[in-house]
Amino acid sequence: LPSGAGFRERLEGTLALGRRQGWHSALLVLDLRDFQVINERLGRAGGDQVLRLVARRLRGAVRREDVVARLDADRFAVVQTALRDPAGALQLAERLTAALAEALPGATLGCSADVGIAIAPEDADEAVLLLDRAMDALTAARAAPRPTIHCLSLIHISEPTRQAEI
Numbered sequence: 001l002p003s004g005a006g007f008r009e010r011l012e013g014t015l016a017l018g019r020r021q022g023w024h025s026a027l028l029v030l031d032l033r034d035f036q037v038i039n040e041r042l043g044r045a046g047g048d049q050v051l052r053l054v055a056r057r058l059r060g061a062v063r064r065e066d067v068v069a070r071l072d073a074d075r076f077a078v079v080q081t082a083l084r085d086p087a088g089a090l091q092l093a094e095r096l097t098a099a100l101a102e103a104l105p106g107a108t109l110g111c112s113a114d115v116g117i118a119i120a121p122e123d124a125d126e127a128v129l130l131l132d133r134a135m136d137a138l139t140a141a142r143a144a145p146r147p148t149i150h151c152l153s154l155i156h157i158s159e160p161t162r163q164a165e166i
Contacts, residue, residue, distance in 0.1 A: 001055050001059075001068055001069050001070045001076075002067065002069045003069055003070050003071065006069075007067070007069035007071070007077065008127055008128075010067045010069075010079060011027065011067070011079050011127045011130070011131070012127045014067070014079050014081045015120055015125060015126070015127055015130065017081070018081070018082075018120060018121070019121070019125065021082070023081070023082045023083060023084070024083040024084070024085075024086050024119055024120060024121070024122070025079065025080060025081055025082075025083055025119070025120040026078075026079070026080040026083055026086070026088070026089035026092070026117055026118070026119050026120070027077060027078075027079055027080075027117070027118045027120070027130050027131060027133075027134045028077065028078040028080065028089060028092065028093055028096065028115055028116070028117050028134065029071065029075065029076070029077050029115070029116045029117075029131075029134040029135060029137075029138045030058070030075065030076045030077070030078070030096060030097075030100075030113040030114070030115050031074065031075045031113060031114045031115075031116075031138055031141075031142060032054065032074040032075070032100075032111050032112070032113050033111070033112040033113060033114060033147050034112070035047070035050075035073075035074035035111070038050055038111070050104060050111070051070075051074070053104065053105070054076065054100060054111060055068065055070065055076070057099040057100055057102070058076055058078060058096055058099065058100075060099065061092075061095045061096050061099045062078055062080070062092065062096075063080075063081075065081050065082065066078060066079060066080050066081055067079040067081075077131075077134075078092070078096065080092055083119075086119045086122065086153055089117050089119060089151065090117070090149065090151060093115045093117060093149045093151075094149070096113070096115065097112070097113055097115065097147065097149065100112065100113050112147040113147055114138060114141040114142045114144075114147050114148055114149075114150075115138070115141060115148070115149040115150070116134045116135060116136065116137030116138025116139070116140070116141050116150055116151070117134060117137055117149065117150065117151035117153075118130045118131075118133035118134035118136075118137060118151070118153070119151065119153040122153040123152065123153050133152075136152075137150045137151055137152060138150070
């Protein structure tokens, strides 16, 4: 998986292409909940195997043109490209968390994750700012007692629809 400079380069390229093509892009940042417990139970080598499995599951849940990266120990990012409807980022987040929730090999439990989502160009159209917004959304998600998906743009976009349905 790309990380560091390789990830930022891919994100910047996606945002530039999105500006030229008129697409939305989404940056989803996933933080594994209670990964320390998994690491303690399975040991460091077992924890590393779980992280490799998480990376494979994330890669398997996205399109070929999307980017999956590892940001740090138990934090991953997904860049969703060519997004016609920003609500598609929420659908992807739900697919990603469902893929992670599947039982780990030899175990009865899977992983859970909090997800912070930032949408370009609504939240930001520069890579550094978009990552900051996704991290802000992740911080809000982590404040919840259970694994949560949080995206400020989608809350604002979907609110009138919810009110209209009532």
